[in-house]
Amino acid sequence: MKHRVVIVGGGFAGLNAARGLARRPVDLTLVDRRNFHLFQPLLYQVATGGLSPADLCAPLREVLKRQANATVLLSEVGGFDVEARTVELADGRLEYDTLVVAAGVRHHYFGNPKWEAMAPGLKDVEDATEIRSRILRAFERAELTDDPDRRRELLTFVIVGAGATGVELAGAIGELARYTLRREFRRFAPDSARVLLVEGTDRVLPPYVPRLSAAAQRSLERLGVEVLLDTRVEEIGEHSVTLRSGDERWLVPCATALWAAGVQASPLAALLARATGAETDRAGRILVEPDLTLPGHPEILALGDMIHLEDESGQPLPGVAPVAMQQGRFAADSIARRLAGKPGKRFRYSNRGNLAVIGRAAAVADLGSLKFSGYFAWLLWIFIHILYLVGFANRVLVGFQWAYSFLTRGRGARIIANSSSERRGTRPRA
C-alpha cells in the first residue's frame, strides 16, 4: 500500500503541498470545507465591487484533476486522533501515514466577539460579498434619506487596522466614492463620503520601512482617506465607532465599520495542539519545529498562517501567501525526502519582497535592497498578482477587468446581496 498523505486545507500552503507531491509515490487526500482554492490577496477587490468571487476561485478538483494520486474531498474536519492516525470528518474518517494541516486563520476581535456582527473582516468569499453589500447599501440608503445626520453617518466608513488589507480596502473605497460612483447619485455627491483608516501604531503598513509607510499614507490621502495613527477602537456599535488616542476619546457616527486588525488561528490549530501536546501562541498559532513538524510527531506537519515560526532574527514569519506557498512546497519535498530515507531539512523562508497596493497607479514595493513606491510598484503588483492567480481563465478575466476599470474607473461587480429575510419571499417584489 502506498504511503497515505492527508492534507487539510486547500489554501496556498495545502494546495502547494498537494501539487508538490504530484509525482511522488503517495496516495494523497486533500480535504477542504470549500470546493475551491481562493486567491485571498485580491479578496478586497471583490469586497469593493471590482471583481467577482469566481475570478479568484479555482475549483480544487479542476486544479488537481490531472494529478492521479490526489483525491479531493469536500468535508469539515472535526478532530484528530494522533494515536490511531486518523482525521475525523463530518462524514467518516480518514487514515493517514503523514498528516499536513494548513487550515489558516479567521478574524480576531481581541476579546470583543460581538464586534464581528458590526465590523466584518475579510477572509473568505462570503465575507467579501457581505462587505460589498454593506458598502453599496450605505450609498443607496444615503440616496433615500432626507436627514443630513443620517446621511453623514451612512457616508462614513471606518476601517480598523492599516495593514495591507486595511490599506487596500480604504484605498478602494476611496476610489469607489471619488470616481466609480461619480454621477450615479442625484441627492448627494458620493465623494463627500468619509473613509477613516484607524491604526494603533504610528504608521500605516507597519511591516514596511517608514519611507514606504509615508508614501502609502500620502497615496491614501490623495484618495480622500483620513488616516488616524496611534488610535485605537474602544467600542463598535451599530451606528458608531468610539475611538481613543492618548487621553482623547471620541465617537464617530458611522454605518459601516470593517475589521482588518487581527487574526487568530483556525479552531483546528487548537484541536491539533491539544491532540499532540504542542504549544500555541496568543493568536492560537501552533509552535512547530524548524522542519514544520509538530513536537514529538514527525508524521504531522502544520503550515501556513496557523503556525508560529520564527526566522533567524527571531521575528515570526508573516501570514502572507509567499510564506504559505514556500511552506507547502517544503512540506511536499520533506515528505518525499523522508520516503526516500533522506535526512530532513529546516524550513527557510526566502523573502523575495513585499507589495501592497493603495489604488490606481499607487503601490509600495519592498524588494529587500530595492524599495520604491508609485507607478512602477503598481505595475509590479499587477504583474505578480496575475502571475500567481491559479488558472488561465482567471488571469484573463482579472486582467481584462483591471484594464477596463483603469480606462473607465468602472467597477462591474456591484451586486448587493439579498439578505436572508428578503429571500423568504414574504415581501412584494419591486
Added chain:
Amino acid sequence: MKHRVVIVGGGFAGLNAARGLARRPVDLTLVDRRNFHLFQPLLYQVATGGLSPADLCAPLREVLKRQANATVLLSEVGGFDVEARTVELADGRLEYDTLVVAAGVRHHYFGNPKWEAMAPGLKDVEDATEIRSRILRAFERAELTDDPDRRRELLTFVIVGAGATGVELAGAIGELARYTLRREFRRFAPDSARVLLVEGTDRVLPPYVPRLSAAAQRSLERLGVEVLLDTRVEEIGEHSVTLRSGDERWLVPCATALWAAGVQASPLAALLARATGAETDRAGRILVEPDLTLPGHPEILALGDMIHLEDESGQPLPGVAPVAMQQGRFAADSIARRLAGKPGKRFRYSNRGNLAVIGRAAAVADLGSLKFSGYFAWLLWIFIHILYLVGFANRVLVGFQWAYSFLTRGRGARIIANSSSERRGTRPRA
C-alpha cells in the same frame, strides 16, 4: 414642475421604459429592490457554473448615470394609492403623474408551495447560486459516500418543465456531468449521473413547432438527458420525486430537483389590481388595455411578464425578454405622445423569432418563416445574447468565458456557497 414618472422594476420592461424617456420632459424615478438589472436569459449558466452573477448584472445607477432626468432608488414597494397617486416604499412614498409597474414574476408551484424548498426555481441571482451549490454539492457528496444507493440518489437530477429554462438547465447539467467534471472524481464516473427532464405535454419546448421540439430532444438525448414526456410530478420529497404518466406512477430517488414549470405574477400585480379594480388571470397577471394601461386608469401602465395581453390571434404574449423590451419602449413612447397631446396607440408585439439553446453547438431557432436547429442556430443564439447583454465589459467577460469553455469544456464559476449554518462559525474550518 415636470411630469413625474415612477417606474417600478428595473428588468427588461422597466429599464427600457426608463431609457426610452431619456430625452423627454419628465422627472423619472426608477425603483427596484435590487441595485442591478439582471440579464435573466443567461441565468441558467450561473446555475451551472459557467458564468458569475456579476457578468449578467448591470448596476442600474451605472446604466442610467448619464440620464440626467432619472433617479434610481433601491427600495421595496409596499403598495399603491391610486387616488392620491402615490407609491408606498419601505422608506417613504413617491408621488407620480404616470406610474409604470413592471415587477415580473416568481415561480409558482401549483398549490404546492412546500415544494419550493426541495425544488428551487430560477428567477434571480440567489436562485442561481443556490442551484449551482446544490448541483455541485451533490457530486461532492457522491465522492464521499460508499453507499451505492445513496450515490445513485445523489447523481440523479430531476428538472420539472421542458420550456426554455428547463431545456437549458438539463442540457447544461448534462454537459457538466459528461465533459466538465470528467476526470475530477476518483470514486465514480461523473457521466454516470442521470438527468431527467419531466414535461407534462407531449414534447419539449411546446411553443416551438414539432420539428424543432424533436431536434431539441435529440440534442438533449445526445447529452445523456432522459426526456420524460406526458409525465407529471405528483410529489417532491427531500430524497425523491414521484412521477405519474397516465395510470403509471413511480418514485425516482433523487437528491436534486429543479423547478422550471410555472410562474406567477409578482405580488405587486395583485396589489395593483386591487387598487384599480383590474382583473387578473390564473397566474395573477393583470389584464391590461391594448395600450398597456389599466382599465379606467390611463395614468397607470403595467408591463412585462406580470401582465396578460393577447395578440391578434387571441394567444397571450409569452413572458420573454423581447416582449418586455418592446413594451418598455412602447410605454416610454406612449407617455411622450400623451405629454405632446397626441393620441395613444395599441401595443403590437413584433415577433422577430425565438431561440433556445441546449448545449454546445446545439440550439433551435424559429424566425417565423425560417426554422432551423443545430450549429447555426447556436451561433445566432450566441450573437443575440452577447448583443443584448447590457454593458461592454459584460459582453467581453461572457464572450471570453464562452470561448474558453468551448475550447476546454471548462466551467470556471464553480463555487459552492457556504450555507448559513456553516457561516455562524461554530464548526472548525478545514
